[in-house]
């Protein structure tokens with residue numbers, strides 16, 4: 001059921017790689033809720049071509065941009081305002097990549113070139129995006145920026161290696177820029193800390209499948225799906241949450257505040273079923 005929560009709003013949605021991507025679901029929901037938006041991804045990701053189907057389905061245009069390039073981000077914000085006919089009301093940062101994770105390098109042995117690349121792509125890109133928008137004055141007053149993150153920023157999950165540190169930086173950038181952009185234009189900046197989700201980025205992590213089941217058995221509501229995440233993002237883009245900013249918001253079925261569950265104790269043989 002749609003509520004027209006984003007009627008008349010203009011957005012930029014990054015990170016829709018294929019139909020499993022969280023950003024893909026956000027685009028579908030934002031379209032259902034009446035938004036118009038530009039889709040963007042790294043030029044290399046465009047080669048797979050799947051994003052064209054999403055653009056058609058949501059009547060959107062695509063503007064390629066590598067999120068590490070200030071020039072390409074400047075072009076993204078310039079073109080998006082032209083295409084959509086005005087300043088931007090919401091931005092989804094849904095970008096994550098770690099070469100160390102891809103190459104299954106353990107935390108004590110991280111490669112620093114890969115580490116730096118991960119920081120640039122997955123965290124500093126949020127600063128670059130916000131800085132470009134800030135200097136161009138490309139966001140409307142009360143606009144909402146949401147970046148996706150993971151609970152390894154607060155607690156240790158060994159398999160998440162350098163992305164744990166990178167997500168901590170991402171969350172800090174959201175707070176710091178949230179202050180400056182909030183003061184000037186009442187722009188909100190938040191991070192959503194999502195459950196493990198079966199996407200290209202998610203399943204690229206060693207042991208992801210086992211951990212997905214573990215998290216599902218801990219959270220009283222179970223893991224939140226990509227569709228659930230998209231619904232939550234839509235509320236954050238809407239005017240209903242206009243005083244929420246500089247927050248890291250857990251969207252994880254209660255996982256992050258559950259110490260242990262009966263189910264996990266049963267599975268461990270500590271408690272009878």
Ligand SMILES: NC(=O)c1ccc[n+]([C@@H]2O[C@H](COP(=O)([O-])OP(=O)(O)OC[C@H]3O[C@@H](n4cnc5c(N)ncnc54)[C@H](O)[C@@H]3O)[C@@H](O)[C@H]2O)c1
Pocket residue numbers: 014015016017018020021022023041042045065066067068093094095096097121148149150193194195196197198199200201202203
């Ligand atoms: N899947 C999970 O379990 C999970 C959990 C919590 C948070 N997240 C976060 O959600 C976000 C989206 O990931 P996803 O799970 O939907 O996976 P995904 O692989 O579908 O999306 C990641 C996207 O980042 C894009 N990207 C990579 N490098 C880029 C660059 N240089 N410029 C622009 N875009 C670039 C990719 O092309 C891809 O579209 C990420 O920030 C991820 O860390 C995922």
